Amino acid sequence: MFYPPNPTEFFATVWEIVQQIPPGSVSSYGQIASMISPGNETEPERMRHLAPRWVGTAMRKTPRGKSIPWHRVINSQGSISFPAGSAQAEEQRRLLALEGVAFDANGKVNFARVGWRGPDAAFLRRLGLLPPHLLK
DNA sequence: CGTTTGACTACGC
DNA sequence: CGCGTAGCCAAAC
Known part of the structure; x- marks a missing residue:
């Protein structure tokens, strides 16, 4: 896949x-x-679609106590990526609920809305x- | 130092 | 809708 030329820098960018x-x-x-960027615009398709996994890696390493709203990152299906029912999943759902973000019966949010x-x-x-309009 | 493990996603059934 | 798989390598064991 695409992989961060400089993981440390990549992670920091993700957090920002x-x-x-x-x-x-x-x-x-x-x-x-x-x-x-750079990279994801020129990266071969087969490499590019693995980049999200690195974002997941960055999130896993999210420093605590730096007011980084990690709970606002979910997967493309609109659902929480922690195992359903796990303490982490429940925590994420709770934090989002406090902000008015709700999940439907299938455990998904309405991206169009939130x-x-x-x-x-x-x-x-x-x-x-x-800028977003230049992104695929 | 070798092996296992991911906070993913698109795609095929 | 849900489940399984390929792609791919730095961390965590």
């Missing part, structure tokens, strides 16, 4: 992006991965990321 997600909104591993639109232009410029 996650901090941009406002309360009440959720993003996905794939959405975040698609924002990070999906994050993406970071603002100033943030993109600061990190040198590509």
Whole structure:
């Protein structure tokens, strides 16, 4: 797959992006991965579609106590990626519920309603990321 | 130092 | 809708 040329830097970028997600909104591993460039625009398709997994790796290593809203990142299916019923899954669901993000009977959110639109232009410029309309 | 393990996703059934 | 699989390698054991 695509893999971070510099994992440390990649992880830090992921965390910065996650901090941009406002309360009440959720993003996905794939959405975040698609924002990070360079690389994902030129990467072969077969490599590119594995990038989200690295976002998952970054999330696993999320530093605590740095006010990073890790719970606002879910998978592309709109559901929590921790095993259903696990303590971590319950915690994530609880934190999201506090922000008004609800899951349906199938354990999925309505992306159309609570999906994050993406970071603002100033943030993109600061990190040198590509604007959403240039992303695939 | 060898083996196992992922906070993923698109796609086929 | 749900389940299984390929792709792919840095961490965690």
